[in-house]
Amino acid sequence: MEKVRYLVATGVLAVMATGAATTARAEVSLFEQKTDASEFENWLRGTTLAGHIEGGISANPARPDNGINFGNFIGDHANQPQLNQFSLKLARPVDTSGGYSFGFTLEASYGSDSRYYHLLGISDRALNSRYQIIPAQAHVDAHLPWFTKLGVEMHAGILQAPMGPEAFDPSARPFYTFSYTGEYSVPFEHVGMMATIHVSPMIDVLTGIDTGNQTTFGRSDNNDEPAGYAGIALNNLADGKLTITELSRFGPENSRRVLGNREANSAMRFWNDIMAVYQVTPTVTLTGEFNYLHDDGLRADAESFVSYLSWKFAPEFTFNYRGEIYRDNTGQLVSNALTDEGYMNGVAGRSTPVESAPPTTYGALTLGVTWRKALTKDLGYFAIRPEVRFDRSLNGTTPFNDGRNSGMFTFGGDMMIGF
Template sequence: MKVQKRKLSLIFLAVTCIISSVGNAHAAINLFAAQPGASEFEQWWRSITLAGRIDGGIMANPARPDNGINFGDFIGDHANQVQLNQFALTLARAIDTTSNDYSFGFTLEASYGSDSRYYHLLGISDRAFNARYQIIPSHAQVDAHLPWLTKLGIDMHAGILQAPMGPEAFDPNARPFYTFSYTGQYSVPFQHIGMMTTIHVTPMIDVLTGIDTGNQTTFGNSDNNNKPAGYAGIALNNLADGKLTITELSRFGPEDSRLVLGREANSAMRFWNDILAVYKVTPTITVTGEFNYLHDDGLRADTESFVSYLSWNFAKNFTFNYRGEIYRDNTGQMVVNFLTNEGYMNGIAGRSTPTESAPPTTYGAMTLGVTYRTSLAKDLGYFAIRPEIRFDRSLNGTTPFNDERNSGMFTFGGDAMIGF
């Protein structure tokens, strides 16, 4: 009880600090005011901004599983417990992606909270804390727009990067729900050390490429195998009179640990394939469809999934969100919950760790929610709250939920965000 009260006190203290900051800050603080007649270099460093956010939530489970875990959920994995998911600070200088000249910037972001357990990089932050609340460098990258190869140029990002695949991002502002889809947790990568480029071939066509050390790995003994991995894909923009965008992104390379597969880990390929289509039906209604297929040679595992989204801004400050998913785990090796605070990264490294899993299962999930978002005052920070209800079910008769007692699971809750 004392531990729970201490955690709630920490959350209250963090909220108080953010509110205090927002009361004296704009949505993104310019650290240095622009001066008339400033040189190009002065204009560059005067455009550096500081932003912050805090996100906390809860997913309640009336079934009260004995192990306290909402199966198939990373972000809201602890049933019936409030937690601080993220307290993040971002220092950045944005690049001009439309410039005909060079444009350089950077993004530095540190995040503290329960979400960080799943976004570490081996050898950088994964062994720093063993508590539920951990800290990561979620971004540490240089950004550049380069007038090379094509008339529209190239955008390049290098360093510690968030993985680009799929619509559900680490930043809670960039996804519609507090919880993630199965696809967003088990069939797309999370974070990299490497480089990503976007080649703007025409206003309609972008070519996407990248190379990195692997999903959430770094170098040497902190790489779970000795081979790199990479991306290739294409984005089609401004289709259907500017209403439709389609992105196909594939990833390929070894991702399994040599501690598990031995030398085979360096040659056992994993193929990730994701197609995302976003269509703006009206100015207030957007529909999104995602198809994903993953195959792992080393684990001899496959997953296939389809996720549909609908977003309807039905009133000022209010948005209704729907997500429906069918996800097939053909071997039961991919959908796993990790039962300790360091368990996920121990799994990436190939170290033994306690887990909860299920036999081969076809999962169906539906999530409904409403987002209320508003500015705290004119041009100041924002506040958002996102209640949601979620229904998960096995569609082939297995019982993966609530300590393997049930074929279905009902959870409800959501999160609140505040930032500047």
């Protein structure tokens, strides 16, 4: 079962990236349906258990002195293999075809990726090593026949952020590494509520409210104000081949430790993301993403464009391309934490060592192939995703390889087992 992203377009990208349409992740029903069971027992028997294990490496021939591939979170440690994720998910999906339906999603993840997806006050102090543990998702889900004939999908609890095409779940994105936009210009995780109102088969209205990006409540919120989402998804355009999603987020996101209470609670951050997914043929998909972020408190902004192409050229093979231009206008957004707890210390406003760069326009090109094989006809998969990537400063700065170079070449990838 793919991660709940609440956006139709992301599901399209996940399928085109991994070939999941024919080798979907295994979902094991924990119970069998019985005609003589109570309604609650039959509801409980819809529960499924799924999981995956992922490990990878991002090799850098330049061997940076500090061991960091600058501008990368997931593949940040140069030339070092790592266990990225070991995840288990227990879920009861909702039925969206009729009246009231209720479910839940519980997912825990352990590995190096978890260093960047913590929630303040819940998991950020659980472990301080390179491999850490998080509640990747923990929410109740509902389909409610409200407002329109098609109803509303609601999710409340610990939610993975819906913005952008690159998901925490590695099987739901095309590459091992992330784009700059997917790391620095979209949020990661929330405590709150999100809803999709199905106005018509063509139009969905997206909305939500939460405590902030990777924060919770009270002293575990880096300021005292909420944040939220508003957007729209246009589905089934161009004879069902095109989906366009616009999603905006707004609210204070900076820490009172950095700006003081008054400014931290009033300085707004605006995130804006537009994504279009076009199914050219049954085997070729194009995706484009434009993103603009502005932060009043940091007096920082960034704009970017990312293009993707996916070509499933054989039943078990998919070629993927990603090209990106990302402008960090002040040099305050693109940075790397130099300790295992550094990223979340930064979210909390605590002092932490980081590697940063001056204002830079980044260009990045990533090419890869996914080989994905079903382990049995209906249960499980094995996937290998080699990739090559070239990053370069387009305005003459030298942010890469511990500040030595204007460009950086990396290669590697990951392996996944889904069950």
